Amino acid sequence: MESEFLVKINGEGQTLESIASLYLGLIKDDFNMTIDEMADYLSCSYDYVQKNIAPYVHHIYINFVANKALNQHGDKSKYIDLFTKRKLFSRIGFQQFVLEESVLLCDRERYYLNELSAAARERLEVIVKNKRKKLLLQKDLRL
Known part of the structure; x- marks a missing residue:
């Protein structure tokens, strides 16, 4: 061939x-x-x-x-x-x-909240709340 x-x-x-x-x-x-x-x-x-x-x-x-x-x-x-x-x-x-x-491959791992420890879930909740506060503050500053 x-x-x-x-x-x-x-x-x-x-x-x-x-x-x-x-x-x-x-x-x-x-x-x-x-x-x-x-x-x-x-x-x-x-x-x-x-x-x-x-x-x-x-x-x-x-x-x-x-x-x-x-x-x-x-x-x-x-x-x-x-x-x-x-x-x-x-x-x-x-x-x-x-x-x-060529392609670029990045490894990503998926974690489910119910698989995390209670301490890890609490820490993530704090991070999410802080991000929300920051976004609301930025939104208020633009108005």
């Missing part, structure tokens, strides 16, 4: 040098992010990123021919460490994914 996020690179009939040039251009421009880097950024596991994030970020594959081309013609590249990876991801695509899919 092919992903809609896979960016295909047609190297058919091209020299290793031109294939390396195609890949180096993509790597330099945007496709220079790894699953490890995404996991570090999000402080989660490699497996989590691979399952839940990577399938939804544009990526390229470095197949055997591309790997050979990059190793022969890209040896002076600052991205040489990426040549051993099988998949490289769009940095911009990852940033967009994070912005579009």
